[in-house]
Amino acid sequence: MEATGAEVLVAALRAHGVDTVFGIPGTHNLAVYEQLARCGVACVTPRHEQGAGYAADGYARVTGRPGVALTTTGPGVVNAAAALAQAYSDSSPVLLLSPGVPSDHPRLGRGYLHESKDQTGALDALCAWSHRVTSIREIPAAVGRAFISFAEGRPRPVHVEVPADLLDRRGSADLATPYRPMPRVPDPAALDRAAGLLRGARRPGIVLGGGAQRPGDDDPVTGRLAMLLAERTGARVVTTVNGKGCVPESHPLCLGATLHLSGVRRWLASCDVVLAVGTELGPADLWEDRFALTGTLIRVDVDPAQMYGDHVAGVPVLADAALALDGLADRVPEPEEGAPAPDGRVERERDAELREVARRWAPQLAALREVLPADTVVVGDNSMMSYHGAIVGMPVDPPGRFLFPAGYGTLGFALPAAIGAKVGRPDRPVVVLAGDGALQFSVQELATAVELRLSLPIVVAVNGGFGEIRDGMRKRGMPPVGVDLHAPDLMTLAAAYGAHGRVADGPEELGDAVAEALKTPLPTVVSFQEPG
Numbered sequence: 343m344e345a346t347g348a349e350v351l352v353a354a355l356r357a358h359g360v361d362t363v364f365g366i367p368g369t370h371n372l373a374v375y376e377q378l379a380r381c382g383v384a385c386v387t388p389r390h391e392q393g394a395g396y397a398a399d400g401y402a403r404v405t406g407r408p409g410v411a412l413t414t415t416g417p418g419v420v421n422a423a424a425a426l427a428q429a430y431s432d433s434s435p436v437l438l439l440s441p442g443v444p445s446d447h448p449r450l451g452r453g454y455l456h457e458s459k460d461q462t463g464a465l466d467a468l469c470a471w472s473h474r475v476t477s478i479r480e481i482p483a484a485v486g487r488a489f490i491s492f493a494e495g496r497p498r499p500v501h502v503e504v505p506a507d508l509l510d511r512r513g514s515a516d517l518a519t520p521y522r523p524m525p526r527v528p529d530p531a532a533l534d535r536a537a538g539l540l541r542g543a544r545r546p547g548i549v550l551g552g553g554a555q556r557p558g559d560d561d562p563v564t565g566r567l568a569m570l571l572a573e574r575t576g577a578r579v580v581t582t583v584n585g586k587g588c589v590p591e592s593h594p595l596c597l598g599a600t601l602h603l604s605g606v607r608r609w610l611a612s613c614d615v616v617l618a619v620g621t622e623l624g625p626a627d628l629w630e631d632r633f634a635l636t637g638t639l640i641r642v643d644v645d646p647a648q649m650y651g652d653h654v655a656g657v658p659v660l661a662d663a664a665l666a667l668d669g670l671a672d673r674v675p676e677p678e679e680g681a682p683a684p685d686g687r688v689e690r691e692r693d694a695e696l697r698e699v700a701r702r703w704a705p706q707l708a709a710l711r712e713v714l715p716a717d718t719v720v721v722g723d724n725s726m727m728s729y730h731g732a733i734v735g736m737p738v739d740p741p742g743r744f745l746f747p748a749g750y751g752t753l754g755f756a757l758p759a760a761i762g763a764k765v766g767r768p769d770r771p772v773v774v775l776a777g778d779g780a781l782q783f784s785v786q787e788l789a790t791a792v793e794l795r796l797s798l799p800i801v802v803a804v805n806g807g808f809g810e811i812r813d814g815m816r817k818r819g820m821p822p823v824g825v826d827l828h829a830p831d832l833m834t835l836a837a838a839y840g841a842h843g844r845v846a847d848g849p850e851e852l853g854d855a856v857a858e859a860l861k862t863p864l865p866t867v868v869s870f871q872e873p874g
């Protein structure tokens with residue numbers, strides 16, 4: 343096509359099915375906005391680029407389609423950086439588009455508006471790759487490369503920068519044909535070895551990570567196959583936080599997202615065969631560094647690097663999770679004598695530990711479970727109510743219903759990610775769980791949620807500030823510093839943004855308020871005082 347750089351860019355996005363962009367306009371990206379509007383692409387404007395990045399991530403996690411964020415040059419890009427790094431650690435396909443200094447800019451500091459020394463280099467340190475195109479012809483290729491890298495292997499965020507002058511200049515370019523990814527097929531010899539181990543295992547265990555989720559796919563094929571294998575071998579299944587719900591947590595062989603509980607890790611360490619699917623087995627999930635697996639580790643992953651991670655694979659199966667599990671299910675039949683019956687010990691240890699860990703939030707989470715439909719997408723922030731409470735106290739059955747900033751652990755994720763999730767799947771109920779500290783990192787996105795008239799309960803656990811950090815300081819024996827925070831009146835704040843607000847006194851009122859909020863075509867801030 344013969345067109346301006348902006349026309350080529352938006353045509354390339356359209357060719358890859360992009361119909362929604364989360365972004366903030368600025369002087370250097372006006373040409374892109376002009377084309378997005380002309381082509382009918384929905385433009386959602388979060389109130390900070392960090393929010394645009396998290397919203398694109400939330401959108402990707404529920405739809406399975408890449409989320410696209412758009413910023414202006416310089417500060418806009420850097421504001422989105424934390425969100426890109428979060429998407430990187432959680433393997434979420436986010437495309438960040440930005441203009442950059444003009445093509446002929448010497449990049450030696452001439453005081454150009456929003457100039458950075460190396461904007462592309464800054465982002466390159468945080469995402470899968472970051473690339474500055476040098477011509478209009480290159481724009482569709484860069485967009486195509488982004489979409490291929492989302493579809494092949496481990497999906498991770500990328501940044502594409504287009505020099506600002508190219509957006510208005512005319513040139514010629516060929517639109518790349520979108521590529522249909524082929525799932526990575528497992529090596530039959532590797533499957534034979536893995537299946538032999540599973541058939542002979544006396545104490546097998548299965549760990550499922552985010553790679554076992556199939557975002558946007560309502561058929562939980564991976565989870566079904568994993569549970570079939572569990573039923574045939576008597577294995578228990580534990581998930582990471584990103585894997586939460588990829589198997590129904592109500593299944594008796596499912597231990598839930600409990601890798602951080604010491605009893606569960608002790609059990610896993612004692613398994614003679616461990617099948618780990620789409621997981622780093624990383625410290626952010628284990629809540630300790632490496633741990634001593636005694637059994638043979640079978641790793642199924644699309645990312646070859648994982649085979650040589652902290653826990654080296656005894657049997658590497660480099661493949662798409664569903665295909666590998668399908669191949670294993672074919673090779674591991676139901677034993678004639680039936681699967682060994684679980685002795686119930688790990689469940690007892692887990693439950694005893696859970697009663698202690700999630701105690702503080704248990705009544706509130708029980709009240710929420712009562713009123714939230716099974717289909718609800720729960721979006722937790724990096725606050726204790728999520729990682730001590732909801733991860734274990736809020737079982738989900740359908741996959742893809744629990745979004746959490748797992749690896750990078752950034753605060754401010756939940757509200758904007760929930761906005762992205764609700765934009766992507768307006769038919770699903772979405773609820774935010776945030777601490778009073780976390781909320782303040784992206785509270786301005788209340789304006790976005792009101793503007794979009796999103797029905798969105800935002801549950802806020804109030805404990806006077808950074809509770810976890812306060813506890814950490816106490817444990818160190820130091821006086822709390824910088825953690826007891828001035829608390830805004832959340833009801834006045836909600837009202838100022840045009841949202842609803844309810845203070846819930848006790849679990850019952852919390853349930854009522856959230857049930858009411860789900861029927862309200864606007865966001866509702868529901869706060870409760872966290873019990874000590």
Ligand SMILES: Cc1ncc(C[n+]2csc(CCOP(=O)(O)OP(=O)(O)O)c2C)c(N)n1
Pocket residue numbers: 723724725726727751752753776777778779780781805807808809810811
């Ligand atoms: C962007 C970012 N800054 C700082 C931190 C460090 N941090 C982890 S938890 C926490 C406290 C969060 O407070 P709140 O959301 O109220 O949760 P609470 O600990 O009170 O449950 C802080 C400051 C972080 N995780 N992310």
Ligand SMILES: [Mg+2]
Pocket residue numbers: 725777778779780803804805806807808809
């Ligand atoms: Mg707090």
